[in-house]
Amino acid sequence: MKMSIKKITVIGAGAMGRQIALQCALRGFSVVLHDSRQQGLDEAFKFCNEYLDGRIAKGKLIQEGKEAALARLRATSDLADAARDADLVIEAIVEQFEPKAELFRRLDGLCPKHTLFASNSSNIRASRLAETCGRPGRMLNLHFFNPALVMELVEVVVHPAVSEQVIDAAMEFCRAIGKAPVLMRKEIPGFIVNRIFRALTREAISLYEGGYATAEDIDLAVVKGLGHPMGPLRLLDATGIDVSYLARMDEYLETGVESAKPNPILKQMYERGTWGKKSGKGFYTYPQK
Template identity: 50%
Template sequence: MKIDDLRKISVIGSGAMGSQIAMVCALSGYQVTLQDIQFESLEKAKALLNSQMNKRIVKGKLTEQVVEEAFARLSFTTDLKEAVSDTDFVIEAIVEKLDIKRQLFAQLDQLAPPHTILATNSSTIVSSEIAPATNRPEKVCNMHFFNPALVMDLVEVVQGPHTSDETAEITMALSKRLNKTPILLQKEISGFVANRILGKIMNEAIYLLENEIATAEEIDLACTKALNHPIGPFALIDLTGLDVHYNVRMERYAKSGDEADKPSSLIVEKVERGELGRKTGQGFYAYN
């Protein structure tokens, strides 16, 4: 398969990442199916995408015609077989739990055409841990978008030892056609490039907060005003979700056995209280 043969994309998981990845693909001219096991999640995703696109129309970033055409190319379904039976490329964006991803990829392998590439948006679970669940390991890779996918420019493509050159080349080419800037990692490493660097910043930010050296607001201000980051680490954790941060750290701890990889007690306490960030209205900050 070549990049010009790619016509249809399926995105699995309609959360904040999955829904925006689907819209990025639709805006770039591809036929896209967004699948989720919960109808309510799809309805919420549709409403949020409508709101986000309307804001871009008001700001003059997109025209009504462009948005209407994108939505015409985007369909929603709870039926996995319907979503992938004639697709060329799958992007998985479900919960960061290895066993669930493996189950999904085993299903995708049975339902999708033989030529279809199966990519995971995960930045912590490398695709070599998922590929054995399929009979097409050479067509499995990581394709990591950043949150919010409609805004963030970078995509990390990871070519595992099982991933063919053709799969890596097509995934890089697709990223460019989605108007993103891709980088290719030719070796697997958990966290890839950007999040490994970001993880060190977050660890230090949490240390400073837990030791009452500064408040979350002050630490975020130090990053935005002194380091020129667009958003502080605590505001970013709220945006992506404290549950996501928790699951990522737990996956890392499960692999390493290193206590330092566990989520901090501060994160654990907030997750247990249901303070997951923007999605629940309360995290390190309060949201209306």
């Protein structure tokens, strides 16, 4: 029987979660956005309103479209409330294994038996998370890219326990929300894009660390020489130094592969809280609102 995904729950109202939730609502899905912090939910809905107003100002959305999308999107800080009717739960919390594993353990007891579980993790494999709950065949990765309202790609990453029925449902869902899914039938930390991106950024950071060139000139070289729309150091600032550090550290601790170990300066920036655009300073300095 074909699986039907109509009700979406997104856990985590940060930069990625709020965008994934709004993208689903804009495409006609009923969405619950959960965060344990009311402030996080308030900030998420402020973002959604401002984003939709911007679309209206550019003539890409009408007022009725904004109202319809927001009517399909609700917020809650109660996990049981968020979980009870979900066909699909997308987790978008901190990029660390234990918090994610604990969340899915709780969700397993709160969600209906048919609910699919997906992690937006860019590095932590669903098969690891599946060991923590009672539905390994319904656990996969749906890795969106930042900004999720703009970037079309979603990496759909599965493991042997996941059925073709679940894979088909996940791929169909991604297309239904206007995304271009790519399927990975074999897991590897970092998936496709991040493995390629990390090789590039590792060298860019090493050049910066060694004082060979400024961040501006390293990025300019990649943009003008390789044709990338954005340089690797500015992109690290945009996605979050914290996210990058934690993902690399998780892979290093799991595999022991030396090339996965974060550059020393990345560790220093993480510990100082200079996480890029979100904190006002990373490789570049950003004006704070």
